[in-house]
Amino acid sequence: MAEKISDAEFEVLDALWEAAPAAASEVAARLKRRKNWSAQTVKTLLARLVEKGAVAHAPDGRRYLYRPILSKDAYARNAAKSFVDRLFDGRAAPLVANLADSGRLTKDDIAELEAILKELKRDRR
Amino acid sequence: MAEKISDAEFEVLDALWEAAPAAASEVAARLKRRKNWSAQTVKTLLARLVEKGAVAHAPDGRRYLYRPILSKDAYARNAAKSFVDRLFDGRAAPLVANLADSGRLTKDDIAELEAILKELKRDRR
DNA sequence: TAGGTTAGTCTACAATTGTAGTCAATACCG
DNA sequence: CGGTATTGACTACAATTGTAGACTAACCTA
Known part of the structure:
Protein backbone atom coordinates (compact mmCIF):
# COMPACT_ATOMS: atom_id res chain seq x y z
CA MET A 1 0.00 0.00 0.00
CA ALA A 2 0.92 3.63 0.08
CA GLU A 3 1.95 3.81 -3.52
CA LYS A 4 1.81 7.37 -4.66
CA ILE A 5 -1.48 8.31 -6.27
CA SER A 6 -1.19 10.81 -9.08
CA ASP A 7 -3.51 13.72 -9.67
CA ALA A 8 -5.46 12.08 -12.44
CA GLU A 9 -5.72 8.88 -10.46
CA PHE A 10 -6.99 10.86 -7.54
CA GLU A 11 -9.85 12.26 -9.58
CA VAL A 12 -10.91 8.77 -10.48
CA LEU A 13 -10.61 7.55 -6.93
CA ASP A 14 -12.62 10.52 -5.80
CA ALA A 15 -15.37 9.62 -8.23
CA LEU A 16 -15.34 6.12 -6.84
CA TRP A 17 -15.67 7.40 -3.32
CA GLU A 18 -18.86 9.05 -4.42
CA ALA A 19 -20.51 5.67 -4.77
CA ALA A 20 -19.13 2.18 -4.99
CA PRO A 21 -18.97 -0.42 -6.27
CA ALA A 22 -19.26 0.99 -9.72
CA ALA A 23 -18.45 -0.12 -13.25
CA ALA A 24 -15.83 1.72 -15.23
CA SER A 25 -18.49 3.27 -17.40
CA GLU A 26 -20.28 4.68 -14.38
CA VAL A 27 -17.11 6.20 -13.06
CA ALA A 28 -16.41 7.66 -16.46
CA ALA A 29 -19.89 9.12 -16.58
CA ARG A 30 -19.43 10.79 -13.22
CA LEU A 31 -16.14 12.28 -14.30
CA LYS A 32 -17.57 13.48 -17.56
CA ARG A 33 -18.88 16.58 -15.89
CA ARG A 34 -15.60 17.66 -14.38
CA LYS A 35 -12.99 16.30 -16.70
CA ASN A 36 -13.14 15.70 -20.36
CA TRP A 37 -11.59 12.31 -20.40
CA SER A 38 -12.30 9.51 -22.77
CA ALA A 39 -13.69 6.29 -21.34
CA GLN A 40 -10.38 4.63 -22.11
CA THR A 41 -8.50 7.11 -20.05
CA VAL A 42 -10.68 6.41 -17.07
CA LYS A 43 -10.19 2.69 -17.53
CA THR A 44 -6.46 3.10 -17.67
CA LEU A 45 -6.50 5.11 -14.50
CA LEU A 46 -8.71 2.57 -12.78
CA ALA A 47 -6.30 -0.16 -13.79
CA ARG A 48 -3.42 1.80 -12.35
CA LEU A 49 -5.29 2.30 -9.11
CA VAL A 50 -5.87 -1.42 -8.94
CA GLU A 51 -2.17 -2.06 -9.54
CA LYS A 52 -1.37 0.34 -6.76
CA GLY A 53 -3.70 -1.43 -4.42
CA ALA A 54 -5.96 1.55 -3.86
CA VAL A 55 -8.92 -0.01 -5.61
CA ALA A 56 -10.27 -3.55 -5.84
CA HIS A 57 -12.16 -4.96 -8.78
CA ALA A 58 -14.40 -7.97 -8.93
CA PRO A 59 -15.90 -9.45 -12.06
CA ASP A 60 -19.59 -8.86 -12.53
CA GLY A 61 -20.73 -10.61 -15.64
CA ARG A 62 -18.46 -9.53 -18.37
CA ARG A 63 -17.32 -6.36 -16.72
CA TYR A 64 -15.71 -5.36 -13.45
CA LEU A 65 -17.07 -3.55 -10.51
CA TYR A 66 -14.58 -1.30 -8.83
CA ARG A 67 -14.51 -0.43 -5.18
CA PRO A 68 -12.07 1.72 -3.25
CA ILE A 69 -9.83 -0.07 -0.82
CA LEU A 70 -8.32 3.15 0.38
CA SER A 71 -11.10 5.11 2.03
CA MET B 1 3.69 31.49 -12.79
CA ALA B 2 1.91 28.66 -11.11
CA GLU B 3 3.72 25.95 -12.96
CA LYS B 4 3.41 22.76 -11.04
CA ILE B 5 6.26 22.16 -8.64
CA SER B 6 7.24 18.54 -8.22
CA ASP B 7 8.08 16.88 -4.93
CA ALA B 8 11.81 16.94 -5.48
CA GLU B 9 11.65 20.52 -6.63
CA PHE B 10 9.70 21.38 -3.54
CA GLU B 11 12.44 20.05 -1.32
CA VAL B 12 14.92 22.31 -2.99
CA LEU B 13 12.64 25.29 -2.82
CA ASP B 14 12.06 24.56 0.83
CA ALA B 15 15.79 24.57 1.44
CA LEU B 16 15.99 27.91 -0.31
CA TRP B 17 13.26 29.32 1.87
CA GLU B 18 15.44 28.50 4.82
CA ALA B 19 17.85 31.21 3.79
CA ALA B 20 18.34 33.08 0.58
CA PRO B 21 20.01 34.08 -1.56
CA ALA B 22 22.18 31.02 -1.62
CA ALA B 23 24.56 29.34 -4.02
CA ALA B 24 23.72 25.93 -5.39
CA SER B 25 26.38 24.36 -3.24
CA GLU B 26 24.86 25.84 -0.10
CA VAL B 27 21.46 24.55 -0.99
CA ALA B 28 22.94 21.14 -1.70
CA ALA B 29 24.69 21.20 1.64
CA ARG B 30 21.45 21.96 3.45
CA LEU B 31 19.68 19.15 1.68
CA LYS B 32 22.46 16.74 2.36
CA ARG B 33 21.05 16.01 5.78
CA ARG B 34 17.59 15.11 4.59
CA LYS B 35 18.08 13.77 1.13
CA ASN B 36 20.98 11.96 -0.33
CA TRP B 37 21.18 13.82 -3.53
CA SER B 38 24.24 14.54 -5.55
CA ALA B 39 25.20 18.15 -6.10
CA GLN B 40 24.22 17.74 -9.74
CA THR B 41 20.75 16.68 -8.84
CA VAL B 42 20.27 19.77 -6.76
CA LYS B 43 21.55 21.93 -9.58
CA THR B 44 19.19 20.33 -12.04
CA LEU B 45 16.29 20.93 -9.72
CA LEU B 46 17.30 24.52 -9.17
CA ALA B 47 17.46 25.01 -12.91
CA ARG B 48 13.98 23.59 -13.28
CA LEU B 49 12.68 25.87 -10.58
CA VAL B 50 14.18 28.81 -12.42
CA GLU B 51 12.53 27.65 -15.64
CA LYS B 52 9.25 27.44 -13.82
CA GLY B 53 9.62 30.93 -12.49
CA ALA B 54 9.62 29.92 -8.86
CA VAL B 55 13.22 30.91 -8.29
CA ALA B 56 15.42 33.71 -9.59
CA HIS B 57 19.15 33.51 -10.06
CA ALA B 58 21.66 36.27 -10.36
CA PRO B 59 25.32 35.86 -11.21
CA ASP B 60 27.72 36.37 -8.34
CA GLY B 61 31.25 36.06 -9.60
CA ARG B 62 31.45 32.82 -11.42
CA ARG B 63 28.45 31.24 -9.79
CA TYR B 64 24.82 32.04 -9.29
CA LEU B 65 22.93 33.05 -6.23
CA TYR B 66 19.43 31.67 -6.08
CA ARG B 67 16.51 33.33 -4.41
CA PRO B 68 12.90 32.19 -4.21
CA ILE B 69 10.39 34.23 -6.12
CA LEU B 70 7.51 32.22 -4.80
CA SER B 71 7.39 32.78 -1.06
C1' DT C 1 52.42 27.22 -13.34
C1' DA C 2 50.34 22.61 -12.87
C1' DG C 3 47.08 20.01 -10.68
C1' DG C 4 42.95 19.59 -7.83
C1' DT C 5 38.42 21.93 -6.78
C1' DT C 6 34.17 24.11 -7.94
C1' DA C 7 30.69 26.03 -10.91
C1' DG C 8 28.01 25.98 -14.84
C1' DT C 9 26.17 23.75 -19.19
C1' DC C 10 24.66 19.87 -21.82
C1' DT C 11 23.15 15.42 -22.12
C1' DA C 12 21.02 11.08 -20.46
C1' DC C 13 17.87 7.85 -19.35
C1' DA C 14 14.44 4.99 -16.88
C1' DA C 15 9.97 5.49 -14.42
C1' DT C 16 5.74 7.74 -13.93
C1' DT C 17 1.95 10.35 -15.66
C1' DG C 18 -1.56 12.03 -18.81
C1' DT C 19 -4.15 10.78 -22.43
C1' DA C 20 -5.70 7.79 -25.38
C1' DG C 21 -6.10 4.15 -29.84
C1' DT C 22 -6.81 -0.67 -31.42
C1' DC C 23 -8.54 -5.11 -31.17
C1' DA C 24 -11.20 -8.97 -29.81
C1' DA C 25 -14.93 -11.00 -27.31
C1' DT C 26 -19.43 -10.55 -25.84
C1' DA C 27 -24.15 -8.82 -25.51
C1' DC C 28 -28.17 -6.52 -27.01
C1' DC C 29 -31.46 -4.76 -30.61
C1' DG C 30 -34.36 -5.10 -34.40
C1' DC D 1 -29.23 -13.82 -37.26
C1' DG D 2 -26.42 -9.82 -38.20
C1' DG D 3 -24.99 -5.35 -37.09
C1' DT D 4 -23.93 -2.17 -33.27
C1' DA D 5 -22.53 -1.08 -28.82
C1' DT D 6 -19.95 -2.27 -24.63
C1' DT D 7 -16.15 -4.01 -22.15
C1' DG D 8 -11.73 -5.56 -21.05
C1' DA D 9 -6.78 -6.30 -22.70
C1' DC D 10 -2.88 -4.65 -24.85
C1' DT D 11 -0.23 -1.04 -26.79
C1' DA D 12 1.37 3.76 -27.52
C1' DC D 13 3.65 7.77 -26.93
C1' DA D 14 5.02 12.47 -25.48
C1' DA D 15 5.87 15.19 -21.22
C1' DT D 16 7.40 15.35 -16.65
C1' DT D 17 10.10 13.70 -12.87
C1' DG D 18 13.94 11.71 -10.37
C1' DT D 19 18.53 11.15 -10.51
C1' DA D 20 22.56 11.99 -12.20
C1' DG D 21 27.27 11.78 -15.52
C1' DA D 22 30.56 14.34 -18.75
C1' DC D 23 32.81 18.07 -20.07
C1' DT D 24 34.69 22.70 -19.66
C1' DA D 25 36.11 27.04 -17.76
C1' DA D 26 37.74 29.34 -13.92
C1' DC D 27 39.99 29.47 -9.24
C1' DC D 28 42.97 28.43 -5.67
C1' DT D 29 47.03 26.24 -3.71
C1' DA D 30 51.54 24.50 -3.29
Missing part, protein backbone atom coordinates in the same frame (compact mmCIF):
# COMPACT_ATOMS: atom_id res chain seq x y z
CA LYS A 72 -11.39 8.81 1.55
CA ASP A 73 -11.02 9.26 5.24
CA ALA A 74 -7.84 7.23 5.46
CA TYR A 75 -6.45 9.01 2.45
CA ALA A 76 -7.36 12.39 3.88
CA ARG A 77 -5.80 11.52 7.19
CA ASN A 78 -2.53 10.68 5.55
CA ALA A 79 -2.59 13.55 3.16
CA ALA A 80 -3.40 15.99 5.92
CA LYS A 81 -0.55 14.70 7.97
CA SER A 82 2.05 15.00 5.29
CA PHE A 83 0.64 18.27 4.09
CA VAL A 84 0.79 19.83 7.51
CA ASP A 85 4.23 18.38 8.08
CA ARG A 86 5.61 19.77 4.88
CA LEU A 87 4.26 23.24 5.05
CA PHE A 88 3.24 23.99 8.56
CA ASP A 89 5.87 22.31 10.60
CA GLY A 90 3.46 19.58 11.60
CA ARG A 91 1.22 21.92 13.50
CA ALA A 92 -2.40 22.61 12.75
CA ALA A 93 -2.66 26.05 14.24
CA PRO A 94 -0.57 27.83 11.64
CA LEU A 95 -2.57 26.14 8.93
CA VAL A 96 -5.81 27.41 10.32
CA ALA A 97 -4.26 30.82 10.71
CA ASN A 98 -3.24 30.68 7.08
CA LEU A 99 -6.72 29.67 5.97
CA ALA A 100 -8.10 32.45 8.06
CA ASP A 101 -5.76 34.95 6.48
CA SER A 102 -6.80 34.00 3.03
CA GLY A 103 -10.37 34.50 4.04
CA ARG A 104 -11.29 30.89 3.79
CA LEU A 105 -13.13 30.66 7.07
CA THR A 106 -16.79 31.48 7.10
CA LYS A 107 -18.66 32.40 10.21
CA ASP A 108 -20.10 28.91 10.19
CA ASP A 109 -16.65 27.41 9.99
CA ILE A 110 -15.60 29.39 12.97
CA ALA A 111 -18.58 28.25 14.98
CA GLU A 112 -17.92 24.69 13.98
CA LEU A 113 -14.30 24.93 14.90
CA GLU A 114 -15.20 26.25 18.28
CA ALA A 115 -17.49 23.32 18.83
CA ILE A 116 -14.75 20.92 17.83
CA LEU A 117 -12.32 22.53 20.18
CA LYS A 118 -14.79 22.39 23.01
CA GLU A 119 -15.22 18.68 22.37
CA LEU A 120 -11.52 18.16 22.34
CA LYS A 121 -10.98 19.90 25.59
CA ARG A 122 -13.65 17.83 27.22
CA ASP A 123 -12.38 14.55 25.84
CA ARG A 124 -8.79 14.91 26.74
CA ARG A 125 -9.33 14.42 30.43
CA LYS B 72 6.65 29.95 1.29
CA ASP B 73 3.66 31.83 2.50
CA ALA B 74 2.22 32.32 -0.94
CA TYR B 75 2.90 28.73 -1.80
CA ALA B 76 1.31 27.52 1.41
CA ARG B 77 -1.72 29.67 0.86
CA ASN B 78 -2.31 28.18 -2.52
CA ALA B 79 -1.53 24.66 -1.49
CA ALA B 80 -3.79 24.93 1.52
CA LYS B 81 -6.60 26.17 -0.63
CA SER B 82 -6.42 23.42 -3.17
CA PHE B 83 -5.77 20.84 -0.55
CA VAL B 84 -8.82 21.80 1.46
CA ASP B 85 -10.86 22.04 -1.70
CA ARG B 86 -9.91 18.61 -2.88
CA LEU B 87 -10.36 16.70 0.29
CA PHE B 88 -12.48 18.70 2.63
CA ASP B 89 -14.98 20.29 0.40
CA GLY B 90 -13.27 23.62 0.75
CA ARG B 91 -14.03 23.89 4.43
CA ALA B 92 -11.53 24.14 7.23
CA ALA B 93 -13.62 22.69 9.99
CA PRO B 94 -13.62 19.11 8.72
CA LEU B 95 -9.89 19.33 8.23
CA VAL B 96 -9.35 20.32 11.81
CA ALA B 97 -11.70 17.59 12.89
CA ASN B 98 -9.67 15.14 10.87
CA LEU B 99 -6.40 16.33 12.37
CA ALA B 100 -7.96 16.08 15.76
CA ASP B 101 -9.09 12.51 15.10
CA SER B 102 -5.66 11.44 14.12
CA GLY B 103 -4.36 12.91 17.31
CA ARG B 104 -2.41 15.62 15.64
CA LEU B 105 -3.54 18.43 17.86
CA THR B 106 -1.58 19.06 20.98
CA LYS B 107 -2.91 20.94 23.91
CA ASP B 108 -0.87 23.89 22.75
CA ASP B 109 -2.36 23.70 19.31
CA ILE B 110 -5.80 23.77 20.78
CA ALA B 111 -5.02 26.79 22.87
CA GLU B 112 -3.54 28.50 19.87
CA LEU B 113 -6.52 27.72 17.75
CA GLU B 114 -8.81 29.16 20.32
CA ALA B 115 -6.82 32.33 20.35
CA ILE B 116 -7.01 32.54 16.59
CA LEU B 117 -10.73 32.05 16.64
CA LYS B 118 -11.16 34.71 19.25
CA GLU B 119 -9.19 37.09 17.06
CA LEU B 120 -11.29 36.25 14.09
CA LYS B 121 -14.52 36.83 15.85
CA ARG B 122 -13.35 40.19 17.03
CA ASP B 123 -12.05 41.27 13.65
CA ARG B 124 -15.00 40.38 11.59
CA ARG B 125 -17.24 43.07 12.93
Whole structure:
Protein backbone atom coordinates (compact mmCIF):
# COMPACT_ATOMS: atom_id res chain seq x y z
CA MET A 1 0.00 0.00 0.00
CA ALA A 2 0.92 3.63 0.08
CA GLU A 3 1.95 3.81 -3.52
CA LYS A 4 1.81 7.37 -4.66
CA ILE A 5 -1.48 8.31 -6.27
CA SER A 6 -1.19 10.81 -9.08
CA ASP A 7 -3.51 13.72 -9.67
CA ALA A 8 -5.46 12.08 -12.44
CA GLU A 9 -5.72 8.88 -10.46
CA PHE A 10 -6.99 10.86 -7.54
CA GLU A 11 -9.85 12.26 -9.58
CA VAL A 12 -10.91 8.77 -10.48
CA LEU A 13 -10.61 7.55 -6.93
CA ASP A 14 -12.62 10.52 -5.80
CA ALA A 15 -15.37 9.62 -8.23
CA LEU A 16 -15.34 6.12 -6.84
CA TRP A 17 -15.67 7.40 -3.32
CA GLU A 18 -18.86 9.05 -4.42
CA ALA A 19 -20.51 5.67 -4.77
CA ALA A 20 -19.13 2.18 -4.99
CA PRO A 21 -18.97 -0.42 -6.27
CA ALA A 22 -19.26 0.99 -9.72
CA ALA A 23 -18.45 -0.12 -13.25
CA ALA A 24 -15.83 1.72 -15.23
CA SER A 25 -18.49 3.27 -17.40
CA GLU A 26 -20.28 4.68 -14.38
CA VAL A 27 -17.11 6.20 -13.06
CA ALA A 28 -16.41 7.66 -16.46
CA ALA A 29 -19.89 9.12 -16.58
CA ARG A 30 -19.43 10.79 -13.22
CA LEU A 31 -16.14 12.28 -14.30
CA LYS A 32 -17.57 13.48 -17.56
CA ARG A 33 -18.88 16.58 -15.89
CA ARG A 34 -15.60 17.66 -14.38
CA LYS A 35 -12.99 16.30 -16.70
CA ASN A 36 -13.14 15.70 -20.36
CA TRP A 37 -11.59 12.31 -20.40
CA SER A 38 -12.30 9.51 -22.77
CA ALA A 39 -13.69 6.29 -21.34
CA GLN A 40 -10.38 4.63 -22.11
CA THR A 41 -8.50 7.11 -20.05
CA VAL A 42 -10.68 6.41 -17.07
CA LYS A 43 -10.19 2.69 -17.53
CA THR A 44 -6.46 3.10 -17.67
CA LEU A 45 -6.50 5.11 -14.50
CA LEU A 46 -8.71 2.57 -12.78
CA ALA A 47 -6.30 -0.16 -13.79
CA ARG A 48 -3.42 1.80 -12.35
CA LEU A 49 -5.29 2.30 -9.11
CA VAL A 50 -5.87 -1.42 -8.94
CA GLU A 51 -2.17 -2.06 -9.54
CA LYS A 52 -1.37 0.34 -6.76
CA GLY A 53 -3.70 -1.43 -4.42
CA ALA A 54 -5.96 1.55 -3.86
CA VAL A 55 -8.92 -0.01 -5.61
CA ALA A 56 -10.27 -3.55 -5.84
CA HIS A 57 -12.16 -4.96 -8.78
CA ALA A 58 -14.40 -7.97 -8.93
CA PRO A 59 -15.90 -9.45 -12.06
CA ASP A 60 -19.59 -8.86 -12.53
CA GLY A 61 -20.73 -10.61 -15.64
CA ARG A 62 -18.46 -9.53 -18.37
CA ARG A 63 -17.32 -6.36 -16.72
CA TYR A 64 -15.71 -5.36 -13.45
CA LEU A 65 -17.07 -3.55 -10.51
CA TYR A 66 -14.58 -1.30 -8.83
CA ARG A 67 -14.51 -0.43 -5.18
CA PRO A 68 -12.07 1.72 -3.25
CA ILE A 69 -9.83 -0.07 -0.82
CA LEU A 70 -8.32 3.15 0.38
CA SER A 71 -11.10 5.11 2.03
CA LYS A 72 -11.39 8.81 1.55
CA ASP A 73 -11.02 9.26 5.24
CA ALA A 74 -7.84 7.23 5.46
CA TYR A 75 -6.45 9.01 2.45
CA ALA A 76 -7.36 12.39 3.88
CA ARG A 77 -5.80 11.52 7.19
CA ASN A 78 -2.53 10.68 5.55
CA ALA A 79 -2.59 13.55 3.16
CA ALA A 80 -3.40 15.99 5.92
CA LYS A 81 -0.55 14.70 7.97
CA SER A 82 2.05 15.00 5.29
CA PHE A 83 0.64 18.27 4.09
CA VAL A 84 0.79 19.83 7.51
CA ASP A 85 4.23 18.38 8.08
CA ARG A 86 5.61 19.77 4.88
CA LEU A 87 4.26 23.24 5.05
CA PHE A 88 3.24 23.99 8.56
CA ASP A 89 5.87 22.31 10.60
CA GLY A 90 3.46 19.58 11.60
CA ARG A 91 1.22 21.92 13.50
CA ALA A 92 -2.40 22.61 12.75
CA ALA A 93 -2.66 26.05 14.24
CA PRO A 94 -0.57 27.83 11.64
CA LEU A 95 -2.57 26.14 8.93
CA VAL A 96 -5.81 27.41 10.32
CA ALA A 97 -4.26 30.82 10.71
CA ASN A 98 -3.24 30.68 7.08
CA LEU A 99 -6.72 29.67 5.97
CA ALA A 100 -8.10 32.45 8.06
CA ASP A 101 -5.76 34.95 6.48
CA SER A 102 -6.80 34.00 3.03
CA GLY A 103 -10.37 34.50 4.04
CA ARG A 104 -11.29 30.89 3.79
CA LEU A 105 -13.13 30.66 7.07
CA THR A 106 -16.79 31.48 7.10
CA LYS A 107 -18.66 32.40 10.21
CA ASP A 108 -20.10 28.91 10.19
CA ASP A 109 -16.65 27.41 9.99
CA ILE A 110 -15.60 29.39 12.97
CA ALA A 111 -18.58 28.25 14.98
CA GLU A 112 -17.92 24.69 13.98
CA LEU A 113 -14.30 24.93 14.90
CA GLU A 114 -15.20 26.25 18.28
CA ALA A 115 -17.49 23.32 18.83
CA ILE A 116 -14.75 20.92 17.83
CA LEU A 117 -12.32 22.53 20.18
CA LYS A 118 -14.79 22.39 23.01
CA GLU A 119 -15.22 18.68 22.37
CA LEU A 120 -11.52 18.16 22.34
CA LYS A 121 -10.98 19.90 25.59
CA ARG A 122 -13.65 17.83 27.22
CA ASP A 123 -12.38 14.55 25.84
CA ARG A 124 -8.79 14.91 26.74
CA ARG A 125 -9.33 14.42 30.43
CA MET B 1 3.69 31.49 -12.79
CA ALA B 2 1.91 28.66 -11.11
CA GLU B 3 3.72 25.95 -12.96
CA LYS B 4 3.41 22.76 -11.04
CA ILE B 5 6.26 22.16 -8.64
CA SER B 6 7.24 18.54 -8.22
CA ASP B 7 8.08 16.88 -4.93
CA ALA B 8 11.81 16.94 -5.48
CA GLU B 9 11.65 20.52 -6.63
CA PHE B 10 9.70 21.38 -3.54
CA GLU B 11 12.44 20.05 -1.32
CA VAL B 12 14.92 22.31 -2.99
CA LEU B 13 12.64 25.29 -2.82
CA ASP B 14 12.06 24.56 0.83
CA ALA B 15 15.79 24.57 1.44
CA LEU B 16 15.99 27.91 -0.31
CA TRP B 17 13.26 29.32 1.87
CA GLU B 18 15.44 28.50 4.82
CA ALA B 19 17.85 31.21 3.79
CA ALA B 20 18.34 33.08 0.58
CA PRO B 21 20.01 34.08 -1.56
CA ALA B 22 22.18 31.02 -1.62
CA ALA B 23 24.56 29.34 -4.02
CA ALA B 24 23.72 25.93 -5.39
CA SER B 25 26.38 24.36 -3.24
CA GLU B 26 24.86 25.84 -0.10
CA VAL B 27 21.46 24.55 -0.99
CA ALA B 28 22.94 21.14 -1.70
CA ALA B 29 24.69 21.20 1.64
CA ARG B 30 21.45 21.96 3.45
CA LEU B 31 19.68 19.15 1.68
CA LYS B 32 22.46 16.74 2.36
CA ARG B 33 21.05 16.01 5.78
CA ARG B 34 17.59 15.11 4.59
CA LYS B 35 18.08 13.77 1.13
CA ASN B 36 20.98 11.96 -0.33
CA TRP B 37 21.18 13.82 -3.53
CA SER B 38 24.24 14.54 -5.55
CA ALA B 39 25.20 18.15 -6.10
CA GLN B 40 24.22 17.74 -9.74
CA THR B 41 20.75 16.68 -8.84
CA VAL B 42 20.27 19.77 -6.76
CA LYS B 43 21.55 21.93 -9.58
CA THR B 44 19.19 20.33 -12.04
CA LEU B 45 16.29 20.93 -9.72
CA LEU B 46 17.30 24.52 -9.17
CA ALA B 47 17.46 25.01 -12.91
CA ARG B 48 13.98 23.59 -13.28
CA LEU B 49 12.68 25.87 -10.58
CA VAL B 50 14.18 28.81 -12.42
CA GLU B 51 12.53 27.65 -15.64
CA LYS B 52 9.25 27.44 -13.82
CA GLY B 53 9.62 30.93 -12.49
CA ALA B 54 9.62 29.92 -8.86
CA VAL B 55 13.22 30.91 -8.29
CA ALA B 56 15.42 33.71 -9.59
CA HIS B 57 19.15 33.51 -10.06
CA ALA B 58 21.66 36.27 -10.36
CA PRO B 59 25.32 35.86 -11.21
CA ASP B 60 27.72 36.37 -8.34
CA GLY B 61 31.25 36.06 -9.60
CA ARG B 62 31.45 32.82 -11.42
CA ARG B 63 28.45 31.24 -9.79
CA TYR B 64 24.82 32.04 -9.29
CA LEU B 65 22.93 33.05 -6.23
CA TYR B 66 19.43 31.67 -6.08
CA ARG B 67 16.51 33.33 -4.41
CA PRO B 68 12.90 32.19 -4.21
CA ILE B 69 10.39 34.23 -6.12
CA LEU B 70 7.51 32.22 -4.80
CA SER B 71 7.39 32.78 -1.06
CA LYS B 72 6.65 29.95 1.29
CA ASP B 73 3.66 31.83 2.50
CA ALA B 74 2.22 32.32 -0.94
CA TYR B 75 2.90 28.73 -1.80
CA ALA B 76 1.31 27.52 1.41
CA ARG B 77 -1.72 29.67 0.86
CA ASN B 78 -2.31 28.18 -2.52
CA ALA B 79 -1.53 24.66 -1.49
CA ALA B 80 -3.79 24.93 1.52
CA LYS B 81 -6.60 26.17 -0.63
CA SER B 82 -6.42 23.42 -3.17
CA PHE B 83 -5.77 20.84 -0.55
CA VAL B 84 -8.82 21.80 1.46
CA ASP B 85 -10.86 22.04 -1.70
CA ARG B 86 -9.91 18.61 -2.88
CA LEU B 87 -10.36 16.70 0.29
CA PHE B 88 -12.48 18.70 2.63
CA ASP B 89 -14.98 20.29 0.40
CA GLY B 90 -13.27 23.62 0.75
CA ARG B 91 -14.03 23.89 4.43
CA ALA B 92 -11.53 24.14 7.23
CA ALA B 93 -13.62 22.69 9.99
CA PRO B 94 -13.62 19.11 8.72
CA LEU B 95 -9.89 19.33 8.23
CA VAL B 96 -9.35 20.32 11.81
CA ALA B 97 -11.70 17.59 12.89
CA ASN B 98 -9.67 15.14 10.87
CA LEU B 99 -6.40 16.33 12.37
CA ALA B 100 -7.96 16.08 15.76
CA ASP B 101 -9.09 12.51 15.10
CA SER B 102 -5.66 11.44 14.12
CA GLY B 103 -4.36 12.91 17.31
CA ARG B 104 -2.41 15.62 15.64
CA LEU B 105 -3.54 18.43 17.86
CA THR B 106 -1.58 19.06 20.98
CA LYS B 107 -2.91 20.94 23.91
CA ASP B 108 -0.87 23.89 22.75
CA ASP B 109 -2.36 23.70 19.31
CA ILE B 110 -5.80 23.77 20.78
CA ALA B 111 -5.02 26.79 22.87
CA GLU B 112 -3.54 28.50 19.87
CA LEU B 113 -6.52 27.72 17.75
CA GLU B 114 -8.81 29.16 20.32
CA ALA B 115 -6.82 32.33 20.35
CA ILE B 116 -7.01 32.54 16.59
CA LEU B 117 -10.73 32.05 16.64
CA LYS B 118 -11.16 34.71 19.25
CA GLU B 119 -9.19 37.09 17.06
CA LEU B 120 -11.29 36.25 14.09
CA LYS B 121 -14.52 36.83 15.85
CA ARG B 122 -13.35 40.19 17.03
CA ASP B 123 -12.05 41.27 13.65
CA ARG B 124 -15.00 40.38 11.59
CA ARG B 125 -17.24 43.07 12.93
C1' DT C 1 52.42 27.22 -13.34
C1' DA C 2 50.34 22.61 -12.87
C1' DG C 3 47.08 20.01 -10.68
C1' DG C 4 42.95 19.59 -7.83
C1' DT C 5 38.42 21.93 -6.78
C1' DT C 6 34.17 24.11 -7.94
C1' DA C 7 30.69 26.03 -10.91
C1' DG C 8 28.01 25.98 -14.84
C1' DT C 9 26.17 23.75 -19.19
C1' DC C 10 24.66 19.87 -21.82
C1' DT C 11 23.15 15.42 -22.12
C1' DA C 12 21.02 11.08 -20.46
C1' DC C 13 17.87 7.85 -19.35
C1' DA C 14 14.44 4.99 -16.88
C1' DA C 15 9.97 5.49 -14.42
C1' DT C 16 5.74 7.74 -13.93
C1' DT C 17 1.95 10.35 -15.66
C1' DG C 18 -1.56 12.03 -18.81
C1' DT C 19 -4.15 10.78 -22.43
C1' DA C 20 -5.70 7.79 -25.38
C1' DG C 21 -6.10 4.15 -29.84
C1' DT C 22 -6.81 -0.67 -31.42
C1' DC C 23 -8.54 -5.11 -31.17
C1' DA C 24 -11.20 -8.97 -29.81
C1' DA C 25 -14.93 -11.00 -27.31
C1' DT C 26 -19.43 -10.55 -25.84
C1' DA C 27 -24.15 -8.82 -25.51
C1' DC C 28 -28.17 -6.52 -27.01
C1' DC C 29 -31.46 -4.76 -30.61
C1' DG C 30 -34.36 -5.10 -34.40
C1' DC D 1 -29.23 -13.82 -37.26
C1' DG D 2 -26.42 -9.82 -38.20
C1' DG D 3 -24.99 -5.35 -37.09
C1' DT D 4 -23.93 -2.17 -33.27
C1' DA D 5 -22.53 -1.08 -28.82
C1' DT D 6 -19.95 -2.27 -24.63
C1' DT D 7 -16.15 -4.01 -22.15
C1' DG D 8 -11.73 -5.56 -21.05
C1' DA D 9 -6.78 -6.30 -22.70
C1' DC D 10 -2.88 -4.65 -24.85
C1' DT D 11 -0.23 -1.04 -26.79
C1' DA D 12 1.37 3.76 -27.52
C1' DC D 13 3.65 7.77 -26.93
C1' DA D 14 5.02 12.47 -25.48
C1' DA D 15 5.87 15.19 -21.22
C1' DT D 16 7.40 15.35 -16.65
C1' DT D 17 10.10 13.70 -12.87
C1' DG D 18 13.94 11.71 -10.37
C1' DT D 19 18.53 11.15 -10.51
C1' DA D 20 22.56 11.99 -12.20
C1' DG D 21 27.27 11.78 -15.52
C1' DA D 22 30.56 14.34 -18.75
C1' DC D 23 32.81 18.07 -20.07
C1' DT D 24 34.69 22.70 -19.66
C1' DA D 25 36.11 27.04 -17.76
C1' DA D 26 37.74 29.34 -13.92
C1' DC D 27 39.99 29.47 -9.24
C1' DC D 28 42.97 28.43 -5.67
C1' DT D 29 47.03 26.24 -3.71
C1' DA D 30 51.54 24.50 -3.29
